[in-house]
Structures are given as C-alpha cells and as structure tokens.
Amino acid sequence: SALYRIAEVSTTARDLAELYPSIHAIVAHLLDAKNFYIALHDAEANWLTFPYFVDEFDSAPVPRTPKKGLTEYVLRSGQPLLATGEKLHQLAAAGELERTGSPADDWLGVPLKQGDKTFGVLAVQHYAARTRFGDRERDVLTFVSQQVANAIERKRNEEALSRSESRYRSLVQSAVVGIFRATREWRFLEVNPALAAMLGYHSPAEFLAQSAHHEVFVDPQAKATVQISFLRLGKFEGVEAQWRRKDDSLIAVRLSGRGIWDEREGTEIFEVIAEDVNERRALEDQLRQSQKMEAVGTLAGGVAHDFNNLLTVITGYTQILMEQHGQNAQSVHSLEQVFRAAERASALTRQLLAFSRRQMLRPRVIHLNSLVRNVEKMLHPLLGERIRIDLETAPDIGVVKADPGQVEHILMNLAVNARDAMPRGGTLTVATANADIGHEFRRKHPGAMPGRYVVLSVCDTGTGMSPHALAHLFEPFFTTKEPGKGTGLGLSMVYGIVKQSGGYITVESEVDAGSTFRIYLPRVEASEEVEEDEAVVATRSTGSGTILLVEDEDAVRSLVETILTSDGYKVLVAECAEAAASLCRSYESTIDVLLTDVVMPDVSGPELAKSLVAMRPGLKVIYMSGYAGEYLDGEGIAADGAGLLQKPFTAASLGEKIRQVLQQPVGR
Numbered sequence: 001s002a003l004y005r006i007a008e009v010s011t012t013a014r015d016l017a018e019l020y021p022s023i024h025a026i027v028a029h030l031l032d033a034k035n036f037y038i039a040l041h042d043a044e045a046n047w048l049t050f051p052y053f054v055d056e057f058d059s060a061p062v063p064r065t066p067k068k069g070l071t072e073y074v075l076r077s078g079q080p081l082l083a084t085g086e087k088l089h090q091l092a093a094a095g096e097l098e099r100t101g102s103p104a105d106d107w108l109g110v111p112l113k114q115g116d117k118t119f120g121v122l123a124v125q126h127y128a129a130r131t132r133f134g135d136r137e138r139d140v141l142t143f144v145s146q147q148v149a150n151a152i153e154r155k156r157n158e159e160a161l162s163r164s165e166s167r168y169r170s171l172v173q174s175a176v177v178g179i180f181r182a183t184r185e186w187r188f189l190e191v192n193p194a195l196a197a198m199l200g201y202h203s204p205a206e207f208l209a210q211s212a213h214h215e216v217f218v219d220p221q222a223k224a225t226v227q228i229s230f231l232r233l234g235k236f237e238g239v240e241a242q243w244r245r246k247d248d249s250l251i252a253v254r255l256s257g258r259g260i261w262d263e264r265e266g267t268e269i270f271e272v273i274a275e276d277v278n279e280r281r282a283l284e285d286q287l288r289q290s291q292k293m294e295a296v297g298t299l300a301g302g303v304a305h306d307f308n309n310l311l312t313v314i315t316g317y318t319q320i321l322m323e324q325h326g327q328n329a330q331s332v333h334s335l336e337q338v339f340r341a342a343e344r345a346s347a348l349t350r351q352l353l354a355f356s357r358r359q360m361l362r363p364r365v366i367h368l369n370s371l372v373r374n375v376e377k378m379l380h381p382l383l384g385e386r387i388r389i390d391l392e393t394a395p396d397i398g399v400v401k402a403d404p405g406q407v408e409h410i411l412m413n414l415a416v417n418a419r420d421a422m423p424r425g426g427t428l429t430v431a432t433a434n435a436d437i438g439h440e441f442r443r444k445h446p447g448a449m450p451g452r453y454v455v456l457s458v459c460d461t462g463t464g465m466s467p468h469a470l471a472h473l474f475e476p477f478f479t480t481k482e483p484g485k486g487t488g489l490g491l492s493m494v495y496g497i498v499k500q501s502g503g504y505i506t507v508e509s510e511v512d513a514g515s516t517f518r519i520y521l522p523r524v525e526a527s528e529e530v531e532e533d534e535a536v537v538a539t540r541s542t543g544s545g546t547i548l549l550v551e552d553e554d555a556v557r558s559l560v561e562t563i564l565t566s567d568g569y570k571v572l573v574a575e576c577a578e579a580a581a582s583l584c585r586s587y588e589s590t591i592d593v594l595l596t597d598v599v600m601p602d603v604s605g606p607e608l609a610k611s612l613v614a615m616r617p618g619l620k621v622i623y624m625s626g627y628a629g630e631y632l633d634g635e636g637i638a639a640d641g642a643g644l645l646q647k648p649f650t651a652a653s654l655g656e657k658i659r660q661v662l663q664q665p666v667g668r
C-alpha cells in the first residue's frame, strides 16, 4: 500500500515541493525516518543538490560538486548502503569517505534510479543508539525507492514541460504578430494579445467573447483563397486580406498558416500567423505619394515655364499698346482687362512654380518668432472677429534660413485655410518650437532628414479633413471648395516652398476634430549673415547704354527688344549663346549689360555670362528667369553680383532692373 500511496501522491502533488514531504510521510510510516533527505545529482553539470532535507541537527547542505560523503558513495556505487558504526570505519579506512555533517550512528541510503542510472539518493539517519537500522529497513527503503524515483522523474518531467510550455506561451503572448487558432469555418478558438490588439480589442478574452458576432473578413474572397491554397498545399502563405476592426476601421493583414488536428474539436483546424501590413503599406504609400508629387511638380514646372514666356509677351505688348493708345479711353479700358487677366494668370503660374520648387527663393537667416508676430497683425483682419488667434512661441528657438516673404506666405495660406474650415469661428493656434527629427519621426515619414529643426505649427479647431482630402491636399488643384472659391494651389505652394527650403511638412486631421499643420525648417547657426533686401520700384524711365540681349524664345526676344529700344537703349540681339559670343567679339564699342535667359538649349545663361565677362571684364549681367532651375539659386546670384529679372516681367520692372544694374559700380 505504500507503493500505491507513492504512485498516488505522484499524481496528486502539484509539484516536486509538494511531492517530497508526502514521500517523507509515507516512508515515516514504514520506518524511523525522523531525519530524512533526498539528494539529486545533475550528471551533466555534476552538481549535487538537496531539495528535501529534514534533520534534527543539520540544515540542508549547500549544493555542491560531489565529494566523498555517504551520499556520493551511494551515487557512485548505485547500491543501497547501510552504514553502521563499523561499516563507516571500514569505508573511511578504504579512503571512500570523508564525513561531512554531524556524525550519525546509523545512516541508511538507497539509490534513486532511472533505468540503470543513479540520479539521486534517498537517505535516513539517526544519531541515537537506541534504535538501529537493519536489513529490514534497508529492504523496505530499497523497495519503495524505485517508486519514489518514478514519482520524482515524472514530476520533474512535468515541471520541465510546463516550463517550456510557459516559455512558448510567453513567446506567443508577447509576440508582435497575431497568432491564433480557428476552425476552418473561421470560428476563433484561441488568439494571442497581439491579434486582439490588431483588431482593436483590449484582450483576447474580449475578442473571443465577441468574435461570434464580429465578421473580421471584409471580403469573403480572401477566405476562399485561403481555403483553396489549404486544400491544394495543406497550408497557406502570405494571403492578403482586409480585416474589419472593432471600431469598423479596416486593416490589411497577411495570413500564413497550416492545419493541425485538434482533439477538442475532433477535426482539423487552422493555426495561423497574421501580420499587420498597414504599417508597411503606409511606407509604400508615402513613397508613391512623393513620387507622384515629384512627377506632378515636373509637369507643373514645365507648364509654368512656358506660360511665363507667353505671359511676358502678353503683358509686355499690352503695356506698349496702352502707352500708344493713351488717348483712346475705350482701347485703354480693353487693354487693362487683358493686362489684369494676364496678371491673374501670372499669379497662378507663380504658385505652380512655387509648388514645383522652381521659384527663386531669397533665403535669409531669420527668427521665426518675430516673423510670426509680424504676420499675426495681418491675420486679425483676415480671419475676422469670430476666430481667436493664440500665439505659442517658444522663447529659445533656433534660427532658420528661409525666404521670409515665402514663410509669411505659408502662414497666410495656412491661416486662410483654417479660417475657411471654421465658418462659425474657433481658435487658430500658431506655435513655434525646437524639434529634432530622429528615428521615430523617420519611421512615419521616411523622406525626412534627421537633424535639428524649428517647427512652426498652425492648428485650427475647424471641420478637419476626410482621409481622402488628407491623401490629396498638397496636390495642385485639389480643392473641396466651390468653383471660384479656391484654386487648390494654396497648399501646393506651401509644400513646394517648404521642400525647397530643405524642410518638411506634416498634417494631422480628423473630421470634426480640427487640423494641425507642422512645418519643420532646418536650424542653422545664428552667425550666418543676413542678406539685404532689394527694393524693386516699378516706375518706367528711360536710359542710355548698350544691351546685349540673349533669348531663344522669339516672342520674348522681340518684346524685350521693343521695350528697351523704346526706352532709349541700343540693343544687340542674339538668339543663342554662340551668336552672343560672336557679337561680343565683333562689336567694336562698349557693351554695358548682358541681358540673358537662364535656360537655353545650348549653353546656360550663367555659363555664357562667365565667358562673356572674361572677354569684356566690365560687363554687367542680368538674368531673365522663369524659375530657378538647376542653374541658379538665390545665393549664386547675390554672389556674382548679377541681377535677376523674374518672368513674367513688365516693361516697368525691366526698365527699372536695367537702370539699377547700370548704376552699380563696376566690379561688384
């Protein structure tokens, strides 16, 4: 019955810690086992431990590498040992023993074996001469030892299994991918927390409780795809599906799984890993988006460039006609209409150019706080009384290098958009702060360069935007406003200016929850010098001098020639760089100014200027440009002292620019 009881406790005991005392109690029924211990030997590590140790005098020995004790002797020999006084002396004399612990009068130990391997020792001992252990006790203990060994082995295996199970469970529980079991009809049986979270639930339990009423698959076709692949291959890999979350939003997942036999269901079920591919999708979308913007930008820039030439011709000749028909009020009125229309067209063209990042910028080192304060004054009348304006400028922000006029433009555009989004009033918050772009930011916005920035944010409490609007708002001509109310170029321009300034723009918005635009501009060292503003006064005046005009576009060339000739200048005309060079060589008198287009088919304006200036050192240069292109930037122009005439220009601004440059001392 002792055997039976040992077998019994080996199943009822929850763990080894509970098993040992039960065994002790059973053994104590059979013999005097007041002092009882169990030693276990880990053969691999050669390490002896005493997981259970009850003794009148001693406390449990510390775990150790086996040495010469009675326990070790039993371990080595694999035989029971009844060590009475004489036997102990014999063993000690044979060098088999170096006693440790309190000297006992009797010591009885039996091996615990698995097969023929001894993995532990069961021992009893006592210190009083009154009772003696004899053969009976040895046989009894030997008799139960095998059952005890089995019980211990069994429990140890169970514990190892549950440890490894719990390791796997924690692997599944803490996995970042969704892992689940489901029937082949997609009834969810078990899910891990990641899966519950993907679907917008707090816990697996919450999801499982509701999953019967929650059809996760948006499109049943995906289920069919899984089924087909499973029937054909016994598994499915990377099947993409749309899933519906708890809040009805959708996520894209990638499912890979196989079939396993399930006891409880009595059928084959799916074991599946689900990856949330939305995150990766978002990155791909970003890339596509920026490629699209790039393409649209190139297109818009190209169109704008040609429009500039056409508009220069239209406005130029219109002005000439207005002067010629000064007496005829009727004609002047008509021409004014043409002129105004052309001006509106050039305003649009300028916005397109800004979007395509080909606008001439005049970057300077600026402090955004003072700029914001200046703009605020203009905002009040623009936004009206129902909109409150909050300024939240951080006092310690760094300086940035940007075109102040363009940054004002950005702010005005964002403010006007915000106003339109708050027809019943609200609050507009304009804030500045330092911001560092690091890894976290770049994960969401892969295009951003890491570094130190100043962020200018514009936040409104308006209508917010739909995901559709959010996806398109920077595109030129995207507008949700009524025809005539908006052109959809405002944000395109903002986007272009920010990009061209080396910055970055983000939007956050939700329907009915307002919108926040954030503009990151790179911080620069405060020491960089500030450039002077160039005031352009548009008055028409006459002058004298010789101008070499280089322009490949016929219409523009003859317009400029007409204007300059009527202003009193002598004009030499060349339609390409080569013609200009040969004129330069052959013309015998002074040439005061080279007036050249920037982008020409053979040689660029700046290249031409360089070679001509080398020929005639005093020659002054003015570039006519529709956009900055690759040849010029704001700084380049300031550096070589050349003037710049932005197309489309009027007769007045052309004359003024020529006069200005002629007045400059040579050699600047």
Ligand SMILES: Nc1ncnc2c1ncn2[C@@H]1O[C@H](COP(=O)(O)OP(=O)(O)OP(=O)(O)O)[C@@H](O)[C@H]1O
Pocket: 413, 417, 418, 421, 460, 462, 463, 464, 465, 469, 473, 474, 478, 479, 480, 481, 485, 486, 487, 488, 489, 490, 491, 492, 514, 515
């Ligand atoms: N603050 C905002 N709140 C809500 N929607 C906005 C906001 N800013 C922009 N939008 C949306 O983005 C669209 C595009 O804006 P964008 O400034 O480019 O053009 P627009 O304002 O419609 O026209 P334009 O600025 O050329 O007069 C707007 O029509 C609007 O739908």
Ligand SMILES: [Mg+2]
Pocket: 413, 416, 417, 486, 489, 490, 491
């Ligand atoms: Mg706008």
